[in-house]
Amino acid sequence: MSIDIFQAILIGVVYYLGFNGTPWLTNLGATIANRPLIAGTLVGFILGDPVTGCIIGAAINLPYLAYISAGGTVPMDPGLAGTMGTALAMAAGATPQVAVSLAVPIGLLGTMLFTLRMTVDIAFVHMADKAAAEGNYKKVNFFNVVPSQLFLAFISILPVALGVYYGADIMTRIIQSLSGTPLHVLTVIGGVLPALGIAMNLRAIVNKYIILFFLIGFILQVYFHIPIITISIIGFIIAILYTELSMKDQGAR
Amino acid sequence: MAEQEKTEQSLLKKSDVVKSFWLWMFFYVSNYNYERLMANGFVHALSPVLKKLYGHDKEEMKAALQRHLAFFNTEPHFGSIIGGMTIALEEQRAKGKPISDQMINGLKTGLMGPLAGIGDTLWQGTLTPILLSFALSISAQGNLIGVGLYILLMPLIMFTIAYNLWMKGYFLGREGLQKLMAGNMIQKVMTVAQTMGGIVLGGLTASFVTxxxxxxxxxxxxxxxxxxxxxxxxxxxxxxxxxxxxxxxxxxxxxxxxxxxxxxxxxxxxxxxxxxx
Structure with missing residues (x-):
């Protein structure tokens, strides 16, 4: 499958719309268009095959399942993996399993874009300071949106469009040569990566007994194969009971 | 009811507060940056309110804009109660009540951390992975219904939470803050979120780390x-x-x-x- 320049730009736009901080879909856009399952499906629509896009996007989504971006840091970029990863995998005819191994390194490049953006935007907030000193709120709002979004659109659409347009051939060659040990290595790494998102989430939870609760969920799933929604209901019940009991204890002391 | 009393004597209409909420939802990290994170977005969200309260007074307007351009970072949906409360405080201040810059900044910085903790745990750590695994279980073989459900459910749940907290923050105002801080409400919600988050993350580890x-x-x-x-x-x-x-x-x-x-x-x-x- 080949990707024309128009499709390449549209894929870049999907990436831009899912970038954390793009206002057009409200900021939930960043949790929706940014997730490889959704981004992959949208890329599939653009390339004329939403079902394949969805299947590949779903596979790429796994390492990012518990992805967390808190306090202005991103460990990896599910949006770039989901858009560019899906597009290149579809162009090269890769299997979902191979797609995920190739998309994750692509997603790492996205963290550089995020850092670049968070740094350059400092200049705009200083301009907003000047506008505030004039008491001009319209100008403050202007600096919140216009320059920052023009810059963000530029650094997100351009690399993706170019990467997708020129990368398809290279990716096809990489995928054809990928077999045996290198493929196995990538697959193993892909399987371990969800641990990072989960661990970052765990670290954000400052609670003495967090590992114990974590083990409850782990054992429920590993031995009883309870679906995640049911685990969350059980988790909610335990959470209420634990909170009530521990708070009661505090009150009595 | 308190809500009615409030509307009778308020300088702001409910629609101003609602407008402010939507500006927050759309623009809170439009100019996300390492120096002050969501500050610019916070001012943007408050701008219709500030215009109404201080539009006639250039000096007050200037002070208000600068006041809210200070460092601010929280989880935007659960933290939206801060926006509502800030609006209530600004309204009181515009009516001549003795509310200092310090009080407003204290409220914002005091609440942004705990609410970010609760919000990130519940949203990114619990709800998003649950919805995603649900959608993935339907869509992994190419069924687009899972994708559609995720696209529908995520905004439905998060906007409901954020909108209600924003409005609640406004109507409760400063008294609400005192209530929140005095009781152990925040700590309770936090403990529930953490415990549930921990269990869900355990389940996710077992399912998805291989x-x-x-x-x-x-x-x-x-x-x-x-x-x-x-x-x-x-x-x-x-x-x-x-x-x-x-x-x-x-x-x-x-x-x-x-x-x-x-x-x-x-x-x-x-x-x-x-x-x-």
Missing amino acids: LSSPVSFHLGESVLKLQADVLDKLLLGLLPLVMTLFTLHLLNRKMKSTTVLCIIAGISGIGAALGIF
Whole structure:
């Protein structure tokens, strides 16, 4: 499958719309268009095959399942993996399993874009300071949106469009040569990566007994194969009971 | 009711507060940056309110804009109660009540941390993975219904939470803050979120982190398979569990997440190349 320049730009736009901080879909856009399952499906629509896009996007989504971006840091970029990863995998005819191994390194490049953006935007907030000193709120709002979004659109659409347009051939060659040990290595790494998102989430939870609760969920799933929604209901019940009991204890002391 | 009393004597209409809420939802990180994070977005959201309260007074307007351009960062949906409360405080201040800059800044900085903790745990740590795994279970084979459900459910749930907290923050105002801070409400919600988040993350680890070992030992005639005969007997999913806790350990040593990513990818990659995994 080949990707024309128009499709390449549209894929870049999907990436831009899912970038954390793009206002057009409200900021939930960043949790929706940014997730490889959704981004992959949208890329599939653009390339004329939403079902394949969805299947590949779903596979790429796994390492990012518990992805967390808190306090202005991103460990990896599910949006770039989901858009560019899906597009290149579809162009090269890769299997979902191979797609995920190739998309994750692509997603790492996205963290550089995020850092670049968070740094350059400092200049705009200083301009907003000047506008505030004039008491001009319209100008403050202007600096919140216009320059920052023009810059963000530029650094997100351009690399993706170019990467997708020129990368398809290279990716096809990489995928054809990928077999045996290198493929196995990538697959193993892909399987371990969800641990990072989960661990970052765990670290954000400052609670003495967090590992114990974590083990409850782990054992429920590993031995009883309870679906995640049911685990969350059980988790909610335990959470209420634990909170009530521990708070009661505090009150009595 | 308190709500009615409030509207009778208020300078703002409910529609101003609602407008402000939507500006927050759309623009809170339009100009996200390392120096002040959501500050510019916060001012943007408050701008219709500030215009109404201080539009006639250039000096007050200037002061208000500068006041809210200070560092601000929280989880935007659960933290939206801060926006509502700030509006209530600004309204009081515009009516001549003795509300200092310090009081407003104190409210914002005092609440942004705890609410970010609750919000990130419940939203990114619990709700998003639950909805995603649900959508993935439907869509992994190419059924687009899962994708559609995720696109519908996520905004439905998050806007409901954020809108109600924003309005509640406004109508409760300063008294609400005192109530929140005096009782152990925040701590309670936080503990529930943390406990539930921990359990869900445990379930996710078991479902989605995969690592196993093909190593086997030949002892004379018999073969001992490391995975099936040793590790699985100890605890199913032992390797994924150890790997996840090891990752957590590295993060707790204040390592950058990108460094940690390289370490775990390196270990599993080298292990795979050597035939250990």
